[in-house]
Amino acid sequence: MLGSMSTIGILRRWWRATLFLVVEGVAGFVSLALLPVGVLLVVFIVIGPGWLVAPLAVRMLRWWAGLARTRTGRFLGESVSQSYPMIPADPTFTDARRLLTASSTRRDAWWVLLHALLAPIAGVLAVGLPLAVVNSLLVPAYWSAMPPGEPVSNPFPVTSWWTAAAMPVVAALYATLALWLVPAMARGVAGLARRLLAPAREAELAARVSALTESRAAALDAHAAELRRIERDLHDGAQNRLVGVVMMLGLAERSLTTNPDQALPQLARAQEAAADALASLRTVVHDIYPPILDELGLDGALSALAGRCAVPCVLDADGLARVPAAVESAAYFVVAEALTNVVKHSGAARVAVTARTAVAGAGQVLTIEVVDDGDGGARERDGGGLVGIRRRARAFEGTVNLNSPVGGPTTLRVELPCG
Template identity: 55%
Template sequence: MGRVRVAAGATRRALPFLLRGLVSSAVALVLLIRVLLVAAFTLIGVGWPAIPSTVRAVRRWAGDERRRVAAWTGRPVPAPYPPPIPDDPAIPTRALLAEPATRRDLAWLLVHGLTGLVAGFLAILLPLSVVNAAVVPVYWWAVPSDEPVQSPYPVTSWLGALGMLPLGLGWLVLTLVLVPLLARWQAGAAARLLAPTKDARLSERVTELTATRAAALEAHGAELRRIERDLHDGTQNRLVGVIMHLGIAERALRRDPASALPLLLKAQDQAADALSELRDVVRSIYPPVLAERGLDGALAALAARCAVPCTLRVDGLRRLPAALEAAAYFVVAEALTNTAKHSGADHAGVTVTLRPPAEPGDEEALVIEVRDDGHGGADESGGSGLAGIRRRVAAFDGHTDVTSPPGGPTVVRAVIPCAS
C-alpha cells in the first residue's frame, strides 16, 4: 500500500506537468514551423532579417520550459546564453547562429514538439480509460442493444461489463507507471538540452574564477592600503611625537631635570595612544575575539556593541577556517555599521547559518543575513560600504544580494562557500 500511495502521489504531480507540456509542445510545433519557414526563405535570400526575432522567440519559449522543469523538479535549469548582443542588424544574426545554445534550443524544439504531444495525450487518455472502465458496468445496460458500448470491445452482457473491471485495473497500473515515467523523461530531456554543456559550464566557471581572483586581489590591495594609511596617519605620527618629546626631555634633563617630568609624562601618554591605535589596526586585520571566542562569540559581541538594538541567531555553526571567519565577522560588522549610520532603524537582526550541501559534490555554505527595519533605499554607489562587503565575499567565490526598497526593510544576504 505504501508503494501504491507513493505512485499515486507521483502521478498526481506528473499529470499537471504533462498537461502543461502538451500546451508547451503545441507552441513548440508552431515555433518549429516558423523556424522551417524562415530557413526556407533564407535559402532564397529573403529570410535573414527574420532570423534574430525567430531565435529570440525560441529562446523565450525555452526559458519558459526551463522554469516549468525547475518548478517540477525543484532544481534550477540555468540558461546557457552569453550576455545580450547589441541590436546591430548584421552582428546578432551571425552571433546567434554561431552559438551552440541556439542549436540545442532548436533540437529541444524538435524533440519537445513531437514527443510532448504524445506524452500529453497519454496523460489524458490513460486516466480517462481508467474512469471509463470503472463506469461502463454502471450504464452499459441503458445503451441500445444495436449500438452497444465499445470500450474497447462491445459490452452486451453483465459478463462483458464486469470484464471491464480487470481491464480498468490494468489501465490504472499503466497510468501509475507511465505517467510519472513520461514526466521524468520529459523533464530530463529538457534539462539535458536546455542547460549549459559541460564545456560551457567549465568556461563559465573559469570566467567566474578569473573575476573572483581579480576581486580577491583588489580586496587584498584595498586592505593593504587601508592598513598602510592607518599606520601612517595614526600610529606613525604618534610614535614620531613620542620620539620628539623624549628628545626634548633628554635635553631638559641636562639643563633642568625638574622640567623633564611633564615632557616624559606627555611622551608616555602619546606612547599609550600609539599602542591603542596599533591594537585597533591589529584587530582590523584579524580580531583577537575570533580566536578567543569563535565566530558565534565574536558576532555576539558585535551585536551587543551595535548602536541599534540587535538580535543574533546562529544555527549549526562550527569552527571554520580563520580567513573565512574573519570575512564573515567583517561582513556583519560593516553591515551593522551601515545600519547604525544610514538606515534610521529601530531594530536590526543578524542570522548566520551553516547550510549543508544541496547535492553530492557541493560545499557547505555560510549564509549571513543582516536585516533592519529602517527607511531602505540603500545605494551601493554612495559609499555605504556595501561595495566593500561585496568585494570581500567575492574573494571567497561567494555572492551578495542587497534588497533595500524605499521604506525598507533592508536585507543584506551573503553566501560564502566553505571547504569541508
C-alpha cells in the same frame, strides 16, 4: 511473497509517476499560457520598450524554471543544478541584452516551449488511461442501457454480450499500457527538464573557470585594498604618533641639559603618546584578524558586534556552526561593515542579524542576513561599505543580494561558501 512485493513496487512507481505527470500537466497548461506572453515580449523588445521589462521577465522565467527543477529533483531523487548570471539591482540596456542572450535564458525558454507542448498531453494520458481501465470494467454493466444508435465505443463498438465480455481483456490491456507508459512518460518529462534546465557539463566547467578567475581577481583586489587600508591606518595613526614620541623625547633630552625641570613633563607626554601609538597598532592588528574570533568563535564575535551597535540589534546565530577561519573573518567584517552602514546611513530604530550555516552540495554555505527598518534606498557607491562587502564575498565565490526599497526595510543577504 516476492511476487506480491514486486507488484506493490510497480504500483507505487506507477502512482508516483501519475502524481508527477498530473502536476506537470497542470503546470504545462501554465507554460502554454506563457507562450503568447513571451511572443509579445519579443515583439516589444524588437520595437524597443520591451528592454525595460526584460530583467523582470528573465527573473520570472527563472522562478518558473526553478519550480520545475524542484519538482523534477523531488521525482528523480537528485538535485537539478542551476547556473545563472547575476541580475543587477539597476540593470542597464547592456545588462538586459546580456540577460536575454545568456545560454541559461535560452535553455529556460526552450524548456517552457517543450513543456507547454508535451506536459499537458502526458498529464491527460496519465489520467485517461486509468479511467479507461475503470470504464472498460464497467461497460458490461451499462452497455445495454445505451440507445441502439449510440453504442459504447471502447475502443470498438459494444453491441452484444459477446463484445461486452471482451471488455475485461481490454481493461487489462489498458492497465498494462498504463503501468508501462505512465512511468516512461514521467521519466521522459523529468529527463527533458533535467537536460534543458541543468547547465551542460561544458557550460558548468566554463562557468567554474570563470568563477575561479573572478574570485581570484576579487581576492587580489581585496588583498590590495586591505594593504592600502593598513598602510593608511599606519600612516595616519601609529606612524604620526610615533613621530610625535620621537620629537617629544628629543625635546626632553635637550631639556635635561638646559632646563631639567621641564624634562619630566615632556617625558610624561611622550609616554602618553607612546601609549596612544600602541593602542593604534592594536587597532590595526585587530582589523587584520580580530582575536575575539579565536577566543569566542564567530557567534561570540558577532554577539560583541551586536552589543556595541548604536542601533538596537537582535542577533540570531542558533544555526551557526564552525567554519574555516578565513570565512569567519570575512563574515565578521561583513557584519561589522553592515552595522556601520546601518548606524551611519539608514536612520533605523532596530536591526536584526541572522547567521547560519547550511549544507549546499558537497560543502557548507554560511548565510548572513542583516535587516533594518530604516529609510531604505541603499545603493552601492564606489568606495562605500557595500562595495567592500561585495569584494569580500567575491573572494570566496560568494553572493551579495541587496533589497532596499525607498521607505525600507533594507535586507542585505550574503552567502559565503565554506569550501
